Amino acid sequence: AEKKMWGGRFSEGTAASMEAYSESVSYDWQLYAEDIRGSQAHARVLAKQGFLTEEEAQRICDGLDTVKAEIEGGDFRWKTEMEDVHMNVESRLTEIIGPLGGKLHTARSRNDQVALDFRLHVAARLAAWQEYLATLIDVFVARAEEHKETLLPGCTHFQPAQPVSLAHHLLAYCQMFKRDFERVTDCLKRVRVMPLGAAALAGTTHPVNPQAVAEDLGIEAIFANSMDAVSDRDFALESVFAGSLIMTHLSRMCEEIIIWANPNFGYVKLPDQYATGSSIMPQKKNPDACELMRGKTGRVVGSLMSLLVVLKGLPMTYNRDLQEDKEPFFDADKTVSASVSIMADMMRQMVFVPEKMLGTVERGFLNATELADYLAAKGVPFREAHHITGAAVAYAEDKSVGLEDLTLDELRQFSDNIEEDVFSVLDYRACVERRTSSGGTGPESVKQQISDLKAWLASV
Numbered sequence: 001a002e003k004k005m006w007g008g009r010f011s012e013g014t015a016a017s018m019e020a021y022s023e024s025v026s027y028d029w030q031l032y033a034e035d036i037r038g039s040q041a042h043a044r045v046l047a048k049q050g051f052l053t054e055e056e057a058q059r060i061c062d063g064l065d066t067v068k069a070e071i072e073g074g075d076f077r078w079k080t081e082m083e084d085v086h087m088n089v090e091s092r093l094t095e096i097i098g099p100l101g102g103k104l105h106t107a108r109s110r111n112d113q114v115a116l117d118f119r120l121h122v123a124a125r126l127a128a129w130q131e132y133l134a135t136l137i138d139v140f141v142a143r144a145e146e147h148k149e150t151l152l153p154g155c156t157h158f159q160p161a162q163p164v165s166l167a168h169h170l171l172a173y174c175q176m177f178k179r180d181f182e183r184v185t186d187c188l189k190r191v192r193v194m195p196l197g198a199a200a201l202a203g204t205t206h207p208v209n210p211q212a213v214a215e216d217l218g219i220e221a222i223f224a225n226s227m228d229a230v231s232d233r234d235f236a237l238e239s240v241f242a243g244s245l246i247m248t249h250l251s252r253m254c255e256e257i258i259i260w261a262n263p264n265f266g267y268v269k270l271p272d273q274y275a276t277g278s279s280i281m282p283q284k285k286n287p288d289a290c291e292l293m294r295g296k297t298g299r300v301v302g303s304l305m306s307l308l309v310v311l312k313g314l315p316m317t318y319n320r321d322l323q324e325d326k327e328p329f330f331d332a333d334k335t336v337s338a339s340v341s342i343m344a345d346m347m348r349q350m351v352f353v354p355e356k357m358l359g360t361v362e363r364g365f366l367n368a369t370e371l372a373d374y375l376a377a378k379g380v381p382f383r384e385a386h387h388i389t390g391a392a393v394a395y396a397e398d399k400s401v402g403l404e405d406l407t408l409d410e411l412r413q414f415s416d417n418i419e420e421d422v423f424s425v426l427d428y429r430a431c432v433e434r435r436t437s438s439g440g441t442g443p444e445s446v447k448q449q450i451s452d453l454k455a456w457l458a459s460v
């Protein structure tokens with residue numbers, strides 16, 4: 001077996017089972033670009049600090065460029081016996097440039113190195129999530145703009161309650177996704193912190209310069225405590241939390257699309273690109289993309305649980321348990337990235353069926369609240385107005401008609417406060433238009449929401 005980098009004090013090799021158990025290179029190879037970037041910054045600063053000559057630093061950086069080219073060209077042989085990406089890269093560097101490669105690890109431990117690589121990686125992925133989210137919001141806003149006039153039965157308890165515009169409904173999701181975006185921004189402040197210079201745990205006797213490495217890498221914040229710097233992964237955990245919430249929001253939308261696509265509702269026709277057929281029932285068009293997204297939400301929440309449990313009860317400082325931090329993040333990232341992008345594309349192509357939505361609005365007494373409010377405005381105590389309206393609903397239901405289909409005389413059986421002007425109030429479109437309170441479903445509020453979201457999108 002090849003001699004381990006840390007093998008100085010060992011006389012026996014590692015068990016094959018242990019090697020397989022402890023390796024992480026099969027997945028952390030994905031950190032190679034960050035590992036190389038971090039090492040190049042470290043080498044340049046080592047030269048500034050007088051540990052390396054400028055020429056040595058240059059040879060290290062060039063060597064690392066060669067390693068990177070080999071990896072990207074598919075010529076790199078990853079070795080499990082080298083455990084992880086860090087040792088694979090460094091040992092290849094040493095093969096290429098000779099013993100000078102061994103100087104790169106001066107004033108550095110894998111503990112601060114892995115923390116840096118992972119932080120750089122998480123930061124890059126969070127920035128990507130933000131791009132996907134911005135596109136998603138942009139699509140939802142565009143679809144909302146098309147459906148400012150479309151009436152949808154707004155529900156509570158999943159029972160038809162009051163009419164809203166489809167735009168208002170879609171814009172509610174925009175608010176969730178906007179908060180998701182902002183949560184990621186906030187998270188990034190704590191991800192983008194430089195841990196290099198913490199060394200193994202206690203700092204180092206070498207005059208290191210984390211500030212200079214951070215500047216080289218375009219990071220503003222530096223660790224305040226070396227023990228904390230190498231031992232916490234809260235930055236990854238809260239990122240996966242932000243991802244879990246993104247998925248949770250997406251899965252709510254998915255659930256609604258699944259229901260809307262059911263022929264009993266028929267509010268949407270799924271785009272062919274995001275539906276599948278049945279191998280046995282020729283008539284079927286199944287909402288698989290939405291179902292998968294709803295299901296994959298469980299995976300991401302599972303990753304969040306994994307990270308919480310890995311971190312729980314860990315004594316100071318670095319513990320090998322921390323190697324279990326990467327797969328949950330990688331898996332969550334893959335799912336979040338694909339899901340946000342697919343939802344945007346699917347929503348762009350979604351076919352809405354306003355007639356079907358209106359059908360439910362008209363069948364469900366969604367203007368009952370209007371009648372109660374109308375009576376209240378005429379001085380009837382609201383509790384009584386509620387009661388009167390309930391009786392009118394029961395009467396209309398018996399006749400299988402809507403409140404708006406009753407004659408004035410019929411309505412006046414329930415209260416002589418009801419006059420001819422009641423009909424303009426019972427009109428479904430008016431239900432939406434008269435809701436002028438800010439943030440409500442009224443057209444002014446919807447317009448405002450759209451323009452605010454557009455301004456926000458232009459600013460991020």
Ligand code: ARG
Nearest residue numbers: 024084110111114320322323
């Ligand atoms: N592969 C390790 C990890 O992901 C790198 C750090 C190893 N440090 C150590 N002292 N064994 O956590």
